[in-house]
Amino acid sequence: MTPPAVPDEILGLRRSIDNIDAALVHLLAERFKMTERVGHLKAVGGLPPADPARDRQQIDRLTAMATEAGLDPEFAEGFRAFIVAEVIRHHERIAAEYAAGHLEGDVPALDTFA
Numbered sequence: 001m002t003p004p005a006v007p008d009e010i011l012g013l014r015r016s017i018d019n020i021d022a023a024l025v026h027l028l029a030e031r032f033k034m035t036e037r038v039g040h041l042k043a044v045g046g047l048p049p050a051d052p053a054r055d056r057q058q059i060d061r062l063t064a065m066a067t068e069a070g071l072d073p074e075f076a077e078g079f080r081a082f083i084v085a086e087v088i089r090h091h092e093r094i095a096a097e098y099a100a101g102h103l104e105g106d107v108p109a110l111d112t113f114a
C-alpha cells in the first residue's frame, strides 16, 4: 500500500527546517573556528584544554536561555556538552602538536565572519 501524500504544510515546514539546519551548520563551523584559535592560544599560554569555571557559566546561561525559549534545558545542556567535548579533544590534539614540536608559537589568524 502506498503511504498517503505528504501534505503541503509539511513540505513547507521542511523547507524552513532545511534553512534552520543550514544556519546551525554554518554557526557551528564559525564556533569551531573560534575555539580552534582558543586552543592554540591556550597551548601557547600553557592553559589546560578544559576550563570548568567557564563551563559552569555557560551551563547557567544556556539553561536560563533554554527555559526562557521553551527548549528542554536538559537537551540544551546535552547539546552544549557534546560540542564542548569535541572542542576539548581538538584542544588536546593542538597542545600535543605543540608539545611534540610540530607547531611553532605562531597562532594561526582567525578567519571568521562572526
Ligand SMILES: O=C(O)C(=O)C[C@]1(C(=O)O)C=C[C@@H](O)C=C1
Residues within 6 Å of the ligand: 035, 038, 039, 049, 050, 051, 052, 054, 055, 083, 084, 087, 088, 091
Ligand atoms: O572558553 C574556553 O576556555 C574554551 O576552551 C572554549 C570552551 C567552549 O567550547 O565553549 C571549551 C572548553 C572549555 O572547557 C570551556 C569553553
